[in-house]
Amino acid sequence: MFPIINIGPLAIQAFGLILLLSFFTGSWLAARFSAGLGTNTDVIENSILVGLIAGLLGARIGFLLKNPAVFVNNLFSLVSLTPSMLDVSFGILVGLLTALIIAQKKYLPLWPTLDVLTPFFLLIFAGVHLANYANGDGFGIPTLLPWGIQLWNATRHPVQLYALLLAGVLFAWLIWHTRLLKTTGFNRSGVLFSVILGGMAIITLFTRAFTAEKILLGAIDFNQAVSFAVLLASLGLIYTRAFPNRKKVSVIISMGSNVDPHTQLSKAVEVIAEEFRLRRTSSRYQTQDVLEGHQAQDFINQVIEVETELAYPDLVKQLKAVEVSLGRQPGNKITVALDLDVLTYGSEVFTIQGKHIPDPGMLKYRYIALPLAEMSPDFRHPGNGMSIRDILEKITDDTQVLKINEVENGIEI
Template structure:
């Protein structure tokens, strides 16, 4: 556990730094996957930015609607960077709506775009686990197993390391299968299904899970719902590929420039013939 690192007078929050690194690497991998599928990497990255940005705004506004007293005496705290004053469900809904709206406006086909997002999602999941290792959050239940770790005054399941190990396996699988993805959305669905399975497993050993209705773990309920949705959608998407033909691939970071170069090359070929 190493939540902070002092560099001279500056104290760096390492869990937050891990999440930022995971986000950056995830966007880079998603941009590369977008190019493999004939999409604009730049537009896919912009979609991620729009989803995250508007999701953060919606999460803060949702929290303010639920707990207005927290901001009446200090309205400027609406703009604070405190992650504890965010509503995850409002954030998820706002982020999905913003990403969908940007995708529609940018003419990004749904299922190929989802497949492009799969490597980024798996990468970010790995770094969420790394952030948990650094912060000590998401700790495990007490155990007598030999691989237990001493944390918070007890020998516990190393759930943070379970999370990192299993999500790294998911990322390795996505990296291998991403080269063969057809843009039918099944890469994304399988990634979500695998990550949901990881969450179901890891949550079973956690000692700090949020529970409702006398012991039901909220994270496991959400993961199970996601897994059931994947099982329901997968055969339909597999048997009904989208009416989508990949265009000539563009640069992952300079989509429009890459498209102009492709058009110029095509024009030169026509002149030669």
């Protein structure tokens, strides 16, 4: 137990310090994860911070609502910094709702955002247990085991440390599984979140058995019952996210060629339409070669939307086969017979073999964003929730991209 941490002449309450540290470390890690995955880091960071402030205000207002007499006597106490006059559950509710409203307003996609927030949730979870240990709260039942700790006139199970240790194991797994927070490690959004949620439920269910202060429903501990329900929910979520019923996924593909490009693109569309259900196509656009400047032949680009039941890796394999069948020489970046790039795969956000989905190129290059805007004017980025119009406004790439209008007797620019 260490309720007070002394730093020089300062005596700091460990409970609050630990929670604040885990809060800020957690949001920093979530921001890093977000930057790697291509979700909307700024909005996520903002909603966490505004959520915290709203939560603190909400906690004070909740206390006011329960004890109105206090504030009638002394209005000043409404804004005083006293840490004890807080209604925690009301504060959490207000904080979460605020963050949710911001996320909704900014069109943050639910599942990718929850995936990105996993390190945040896990650190808060661990922080609460460490803070409880510091304060001697949530203490264990008496035990004779050699690792029992002296607390409140008995040798007890260090139950807060059991939970902290297990949370540490889950965190280590998260870091390892996500390759240092670079990928979710799953091809479907929301699976990572559901796994971490289930893990926290199992830890709570397991460690609550050793807790002395229980809220009993009959003989069953309320917290354990809730954890069991959360575990069932998370297993259900993993199942529906990882093995969806609706197998058909809509995929947007960017096509490009600079060797007899019009014929090549026509052929490509033909071949693809044979293998997939073609939903939409954009017009063609002429683009200076982004990589090589003016030296190489100009590119013609186009985006198409198809429907497939293939898993992402199989889809990529099939598209590579189409590229090769139409004369693509792998490695040659100057003369490109046909380039097919998957821009989005349903609404999923993931990284596989170094390739990010949705393709970050659509946020950088006009030759991708422009045809995309024409084909689907109401497109929203599955990772960061930005509309295609906002994306186009933010693109700084000044390469000339011209729409090609096909007319009967040839090609007119």
